[in-house]
Amino acid sequence: MESAVKPNPKEGEVLLKIRAIGICGTDIHAFGGNQPFFSYPRVLGHELAGEIIELGENVDLPIGKSAFVIPYLECGVCVACRNSKPNCCTNIEVIGVHRDGGMCEYLCVPASHIVITEGLPFDQLAIVECLAIGAHAVRRSRASSSDTVMVLGAGPIGLGVAQFAKVTGAKVFVADVNEERLDFCQKEFNIDEIIDCKTDVKSKLEELTNGEFPTIIIDATGNPKAMESTFGWLAHGGTLVFVSVVKADISFSDPEFHKRETTLLGSRNATKEDFEHVVSCIQNGKVKSANMVTHRTTFDQFTTIFPEWVKPESGVVKAVIELT
Numbered sequence: 001m002e003s004a005v006k007p008n009p010k011e012g013e014v015l016l017k018i019r020a021i022g023i024c025g026t027d028i029h030a031f032g033g034n035q036p037f038f039s040y041p042r043v044l045g046h047e048l049a050g051e052i053i054e055l056g057e058n059v060d061l062p063i064g065k066s067a068f069v070i071p072y073l074e075c076g077v078c079v080a081c082r083n084s085k086p087n088c089c090t091n092i093e094v095i096g097v098h099r100d101g102g103m104c105e106y107l108c109v110p111a112s113h114i115v116i117t118e119g120l121p122f123d124q125l126a127i128v129e130c131l132a133i134g135a136h137a138v139r140r141s142r143a144s145s146s147d148t149v150m151v152l153g154a155g156p157i158g159l160g161v162a163q164f165a166k167v168t169g170a171k172v173f174v175a176d177v178n179e180e181r182l183d184f185c186q187k188e189f190n191i192d193e194i195i196d197c198k199t200d201v202k203s204k205l206e207e208l209t210n211g212e213f214p215t216i217i218i219d220a221t222g223n224p225k226a227m228e229s230t231f232g233w234l235a236h237g238g239t240l241v242f243v244s245v246v247k248a249d250i251s252f253s254d255p256e257f258h259k260r261e262t263t264l265l266g267s268r269n270a271t272k273e274d275f276e277h278v279v280s281c282i283q284n285g286k287v288k289s290a291n292m293v294t295h296r297t298t299f300d301q302f303t304t305i306f307p308e309w310v311k312p313e314s315g316v317v318k319a320v321i322e323l324t
């Protein structure tokens, strides 16, 4: 590899030597040109782990430490930021989405968005962001041990949601159309029931819950039809959380919604406390992040292999680029 240009960290920034980059659905959609928040040209890469190698002025962090990046840069002054919800800042800039990201050797990042974490390998640090999205959705749902949670969609986000739902002590079902994903999910994580969405999901849920239905449904499919179905699959008094974003209108029957007194929640990005929760769950073994990484490559090989990984038959759950 040719030696790369090293940018100079400005005041308040650190220079990271990038060591691992997680690949996610956002990158795949951006590569295909169909992610609604992208403009081009853009360097991708928002799931980032690296080594702190230089500091800008007024930054007091130890050089040489491993860290991951919280890629959501908030404005700090808008209504959401003032209400401690920087994850849905009105002016949010996500590194690797709205500005150039970390698919490069060196990246300057605000020191406030660097989290030093010791004792975890770079590949696991790189996927903390993906898991934090799931952790945030579960926190939004207020799941507890008395809940039955159905996670719809067994992609990387859904698998994160399912694991954090298990951490709360809830009973957890995972549903998907992809049998391979469901097998993976059953084999790797301690999920109570898997449900094949090609079958009659509603009667299956009825059977599994003695006719009461799940008290929480968390959608991670990005599929409008699936999202619309969830309104009729929920327990009375239950909560629906939409994590995945889809470029479509979602409609529902008001009587179905009303008779249940449904709580409907959106879930966007994650906050620092979600990131901290993820790290502690990985460290104490409650969440298995290593199992999620099914495919790896080097920086040099990435451009050759990426078009293959985009295909559903590749079986990619979570892929990571590793840099030495």
Ligand SMILES: [Zn+2]
Residues within 6 Å of the ligand: 023, 024, 025, 026, 046, 047, 129, 130
């Ligand atoms: Zn991502």
Ligand SMILES: [Zn+2]
Residues within 6 Å of the ligand: 074, 075, 076, 077, 078, 079, 080, 081, 082, 086, 089, 090, 091, 092
């Ligand atoms: Zn803001």
